[in-house]
Amino acid sequence: MSKKAKKERQKSAKLLTLDTETRGLTGDVFRVGLFDGENYYVANTFDEIMNIFEQYKEYECHVYVHNLDFDLGKIATTLFTRDKVCFAKSIFINGNVVTLHADSMILHDSLRLLPGTLEKLCKDFGLTDNAKKDLSEIMIEQGYAIYNKDGSLNKRKSLGNYFENVPADDPVLNEYLEFDCRSLHEILSIVMEIAEIDLETLVKCPTTASLSMRVFKEQYSESYDLVATHWYTGEWGRFLEDHVRLSYYGGRTEVFTPHLQNGFHLDVNSLYPYVMKIAKFPVGYPNLLKDGQAEKKWKHWKRRAVGGGVMWCRVDVPEDMYLPVLPKRDPSGKLLFPVGKLEGVWTLPELLEAERNGCTIEAIYQMVYWERMEYIFKEFVEHFEVLKKTSKGAKKVFAKLVQNSLYGKFGMNRKRTSYGDMNERYELDEKEIPYRVHKHNNNGLQMEFIEYLSESNAMYIQPHIASYVTAYARILLYRALKEQHAKGEIAYCDTDSIACSAEMDKSMIDDDEYGKWALEGVIKEGIFLQPKFYAEEYENGKKVIRAKGIPRDKMEELSFENYKEWLEIMKEGEQERIHIFDGHKSRKKFSTTLKADEHFDTQREMKKSINLLLEQKRIIDYKNNVTRPHARYDYGEKKDQMDYIEYQEYEKKLNDMYDDVDDIKELVDEFGYIKCMQTGDMYYEEYKHFPRSVRSKYFRKTGIAIDVWAEAAGWELNELLEEFRLMGVK
Secondary structure, eight states: OOHHHHHHHTSEEEEEEEEEEESSSSSOEEEEEEEOSSOEEEESSHHHHHHHGGGGTTEEEEEEETTHHHHHHHHHHHHHHHSOEEEEEEEEETTEEEEEEESSOEEEEHHHHSOSOHHHHHHHTTOOTTOOOOOHHHHHHTTOOOBOTTSOBOHHHHHHHHHHHSOTTOHHHHHHHHHHHHHHHHHHHHHHHHHTOOHHHHTTOOSHHHHHHHHHHHHSHHHHHHHOOSTTOHHHHHHHHHHHHTTOOOOOEEESOSEEEEEEEEEETTHHHHHHHHOOEEEEEEEEEEHHHHHHHHHHHHHHOOSEEEEEEEEEEOTTOSSOOOOEEOTTOOEEOOEEEEEEEEEHHHHHHHHHTTOEEEEEEEEEEEEEEEOSSHHHHHHHHHHHHHOOTHHHHHHHHHHHHHHHHHTOOSEEEEEEOGGGHHHHHHTTOOEEEEEEOOTTOOEEEEEEEEEOOOTTOOHHHHHHHHHHHHHHHHHHHHHHHHHSOEEEEESSEEEESSOOOGGGBOSSSTTSEEEEEEEEEEEEEETTEEEEEETTSOEEEEETTOOHHHHTTOOHHHHHHHHHHHHHTOOSEEEEEEEEEEEOOHHHHHHHTOOTTOEEEEEEEEETTSOOSEEEETTTTEEEEOEEESSSTTOOOOOHHHHHHHHTTOSOSSSHHHHHHHHHHHHOOEEOOOTTSTTHHHHTTSOHHHHHHHEETTSBOHHHHHHHHTOOHHHHHHHHHHTTOO
């Protein structure tokens, strides 16, 4: 290590918070605030703020910004011009800037660490002195208010009008900006205090999940050491990991009865933390057992329940089952719970649950088996459960965040899109790692950087742990669904919630106890059109509207009556698509514009509609208000047979719920197919995990290289890869 590098590493870390005010979504910055814990600075430009960092030369400055991706688009030209940005030390996750490393400062997005608006965080953390200010009264008094048709204040439009027109020296505006900076600094300080970590540790935790893992590792080291092993390293380890990952499924989300009159909406209290607390998990050496060995172990495990594992097998699911147990990804990647003859990999507990409910395991091929089972999360969850139940404000919020975020780290993908500086090309060439060079000559900048796929060797990546957590959770939900169905109608479920007609046993109801059910509302009428797309009206007059993928301002325009109208359209079955909205504009992600050589304020227009040709997770008869599970045949006399031509016809029904997928198909028709990838190609590891539907619909051997196609079609490459991945998520 050079003397200069050693000196830089010895710098003390300093926490600062920054916020900008802009003239609307695409307008310029007109006020910038910076707070260092003691002193607050304000200026009209980021250029002026950068001058202040001269006094912090002796520190390693960590600057937190809430929703960094937005602010960075406004300040990047100044930052990249005046400072040296190191892409190799920066972190991008799913196309979002999480950490941007420059010589004078390291920018962090606090939104990735603490999800939610700053206003909500202030309320949750119990801030009073430095809480984010509500401008509603000021906007009304000063004439910036815009009202809805019913006379109520349209806060979103009013705020837009306010920031587009308010003078930069307005006292209320400047107090608002200062409080934003001070409140974020106070919240981060509280997090460090509760987590019992210093700033040097906090800055190594860019996300909620990474903070949760850090707490688990440092404060529950014995449990961490049990699970964080090296068994998935090397060629053999990766083979085992790929096999185990096939058993990792998400939550169960299904419509059973589209229209419910009079019922109940119930949620499990802290479902994932609960199963993590009460259950044992496989630890130690993973044994690979095949054929006869696997069959013998399965029979032995059923008798004695010693150890744990995942098993590749064939299962007959009776065709008359209304509530099948086992999850199965269909060719589009959707998570179904079908009847028929299924082949796949599942955890042993979920297979046992299937057998107990009438399924038959007809063939066993392979098992990854662990001899030991331990309560690795019991102490961790119990500690934060007590903290959550006995605390208010910050401690309660922190306990909830840490508990709910941990398990996902064990199942994270090892492959991640990373960025580097041009001098890294030589090392990547030596390792034969493909990369792409990006040139940006817009926004007054001239720069080059590279993009490549990096691989994490983190020992905490243990997919069998995440697989077991979600399997335990699905079993708990399944048993509740089965019980409620025996007493009446079930209308809907989503991971940890149920809408049903019958009351749940009082012994299972409690507002706080983990694993029990809280009554969210007594339903007067519920309309469940599709998974994550429903509306409920409660007896107390409250109305709940849910529509995944729709921006918040558009959600505010939806009503319960809209859902009733759409239900009638679905009953008629004559339309192919229901229009939701179009013309909604949003700014592209910073990384998208950076790589596409576009202006940082480039907008993207969104449109959404319900595709009525979409095959749902169950076969839904809206007219008769009934559903039934799909049938799938992976083997046997009825085995599903589809060649590419047949599958393309079938795939027309398997598009995503909204128009994004259709947009990609339109671009394929315009620019041509994307080229299939082979071993050694830069994005092959991503490509091989795409569902068959994605590969057959958008890729051909004679197609165009994906980076060239993305650039021509106007897609940011990482966003395109993420879109393809999401097509395969439950």
